Amino acid sequence: MRGMLILLCSPLLFPAMAMGAAPPSRANGLDSFFPAMENALHQKRNVLLADDYSFFRRVWIDLAGRLPSLEEARAFADDSDPRKRARLIDEILDSEAFTHRWTHHLGELFWNRINGESTYRNRFHFSLQEMIASKKGWDEIAREILTEFGGGFGMGSSFNFWTLKGFGTRVRLDFLDDQMGFITESFLGVRTQCISCHDGAGHLEELNQGLVSKTREDFWAMAAFLAQTYFYQPNAIEFDDQYAFYRELQLVDVDLETTYTGAFQLTHPEETEGPLAEYLAQSQVGEGMRPPRNGGIIAPRYLFSGETPAPGEIRRHALARMITADRQFARAMVNRLWAHLFAEGFVEPLDNFDLARLNPEIAEQHDTAVQPRDHHVLEYLTDHFIESGFDIRALLRLLCNSRIYQAAYERASAQSGSHLTYWFSNRRERRLDAETIVDGIFQILDLERRYTVYKMPDQIFGTTWAMPDSRTPNTLHNGRNVRAAEQAAQGLGFESFASYQHIQLGTSALLDTFGRADRQELIPRKLENTIQNSLTLLNNPVIFDHVLGDEPAPYVAALIEARASDSKSEDAITRELFFRLLFREPTPAEYELFMSYWDGKAPQQAIPDMLWALLNHPDFLFR
């Protein structure tokens, strides 16, 4: 490691730029790490950059989950501005597609799902969307979520962040503990739930050195930041009206000195005695999920620094202040953003940081090894993220403008096995996300798609990324009134209720097959290759009725027509298909194969078959 540091400081080791591609900005500090490392290990081998088409596809998919159109890509390739890559990155960061993709990203991080009432989920979704669209810093987003109070039906409500554990946990102390575990995982990338049942010592030596010295009581003190918070229903309402019940439900913060009347407390059963606004660590055997707590009133104290709230400070405000001031808060997000672009984080799993293994000095103190794959780069990026005001776009901009991001890694492989070359290798290759595949296919076919979401009767979504959750379409009818359902479907621009159902449910099944996250069951997104999703891409009628069936999609019909009228040659169509689907020229072997496929076939046979084959090409499915 010491040798590496010397190399990093040497300006002589910066390699020459690859020829022919527009160079990323020289000012990109991230590059100062990797060329030196590359050089040291590979005898001054240059880092080759991806060509314009590959880069264009890659950056759109990574930043916005969107397969760009061929026309856009051509315009980009023809542009002679040497700064066009940086300009493109800025343009995508400002796009609506970016907002949708990253709203979805946060929605998955927070498991924004139906907890009791779908309106909560939908409102939290729009709250996140608004925060991303208005370019709020990650610290500001965290602060807003962590200090949320009030009902869940208001616009801009983060109420649903509190219901995931709040509604699933019947014992109040368990709710406080679970919610705090969820907070440290999602905002700090540290799993602390272990020490909510037992001290770290004697349990976590092999799992998390940083938590070994922490005790159960330390964890309770952390959870005590939430002790003034509970769910409350202010008015006596008949419970047979469930909707009214959920509408009236409030997240109360006693510290805020807002008074409520009434008696129903969802997470505070009568069995629990003592002051409501304190963490009273007093529980019996069998009370909740954890061993008995026996510690009296526990005052809030930040788990990682020992800091306590200032006199008179609202406790959840103090928590938000300490979390956002914690360097780990920035580091955890940097790790997530890096993993998003480079397929793997510095620390994996992403919420499995061990704070005793952050760098060589602290790791040595604990007689253990460093955890991050490269702590120099991680810390450099963390500085950058903090200095930019926790600006997610700024960090993504830095990463995407770097040579390591723009490297042509597809054909490379890390033969040396060194972790330093890891991110240049084809390990970065991943299958596209389910949403990108499904949206992308319909876009290639020029088929407009319209989706709806339960409890949002008037909203139409054009992409699956934009939906709060793609698995719960609006039902349009209550199971009785078929005519109303027909009218509603036609009102939304569908031929019939049957075709509405075919598109909503068919798309949902496709997304499932390709591994979208199942938030309801808390199953994360999967980018697996499976036998089932291979079969789906060969045979699924929701897709291929529009390619191989009797009623071809507009794009297919247009190509057939162009060929039949001889306005496009076989050569032109073959090349267009390769570019439209794979963003590249056919190789000589592919060109020969596809050109010979025209022989003796009508356009209405040859064109759909080629399109079908190319949708099954690995270059379409991978990034």
Added chain:
Amino acid sequence: MKRRNFLYGAAGAAGSFTMSGVKPPDWRPLQRRKIVMETQGTARNLIFMFLSGGPSQVDTFDLKPGYWTPDLMGVESVGDGSYWPAGTLPKLNRLRDKFTILRAVSAVEAVHERAVYHATTAHRESPSQLAEVPLFGSVMSYMLHDQRKPEDILPTFIRTGTADAKNGFLPVEHLGLSLNGSARLEDVDHPYAGASERFQLLDRMFESMDEMSGQRQQRAVLQKKARNLMTEEVKTLINGPQGGPSDFARGEAFLRQAETAVRVIAADRGTRVFMTQLGGWDNHSTIYDPLFLPAMSRLLDESLAYMIEKLDSLPASGGGPGTLLDQTLIVAMGEFGRTVGPLNLSQGRDHFPYAMSVFMAGGGVQPGRRIGATDERGGVIIDPGWSHLRFMGINDVWASIYSALGIDWTQRFWDTPSGRPFEIVDSTIYGQSFAIDALFE
């Protein structure tokens, strides 16, 4: 330091290609043996029913009645101080001489994610090996590969539901086939004319590509496997002769899994290992609510009884003596047990790793036994019930399963991507595991 112990002897075996995670086409893991274990080899097939969430052992296979036990359990004494819930497991009650219960099993993990991982891989979850430890079915698929016949068209391993572990460091061929929760394979038909020319184009397109590596190569392999399954026979075998809807409510879906498992195993077309999954056992609250444990128990009862009776009615494959049940080991277990005695304040039971029960039938397991015993509440193992005179670990259960299938569970693979040796049933933390002799003798 402990890590060092893992690495001994690995340096020489870790060639450059394994470190990159890219394996040449003819790659096969190096195998070496530490000690050679004699195996039972009594089972040809395995049906592993995973009860995710962790069923309460004291309300099912190791019933310990108390004032909290509701009438609907139908507590029945079955001798030597043991009880059976005849109300919620009625069909199995009549088949008690057909299966055996291990009651002295102790898990180590108490959190779902880690416990499920342990119970389905025989390895404890370690971030450094997360990407390379395979699911049990992938290991079996690899180990049984040499026994495949040319006419075997189905994969050795089929599973339903989700699992964190996959093929790990083993070739993607051994990933196995995953069916949806209703045990259905979708999109098997290619309902468009002109298929033969079209598929020829696809084949030649793959031939025209440069040599692929990594994920692209895996994709190509799986696509080929997928295409081999596109036959009417496979569709009927997996989806059933009637076809029917693709999505069932949970209860029916689970029964469908059991039917499919039996049908596929009985067809003897290559599938030897079938994993089914029934979630919903995580009853922290209102465990006796008719929709919770009692409803889950009846589903379990229904499907286990179906599998036992159906397999027992079919002749053994290959003209062997006995029935297909004699050749097929059925195992049903969760990831851990649940707290015992009176319910918690939410009227439920919480995670409890120290005692749990495992159900086994067929495949050479001596039926009608209750092996090992717990105290009057069910929380403390008082009689191990086997020759090793200690509680049975999750890994001893797996040693028994591998042994029944004739696979030496102590075999090690040395050239894993991390360079750490992989042992089929891990012995690095708790020492050697053994097949539970009381099951077979």
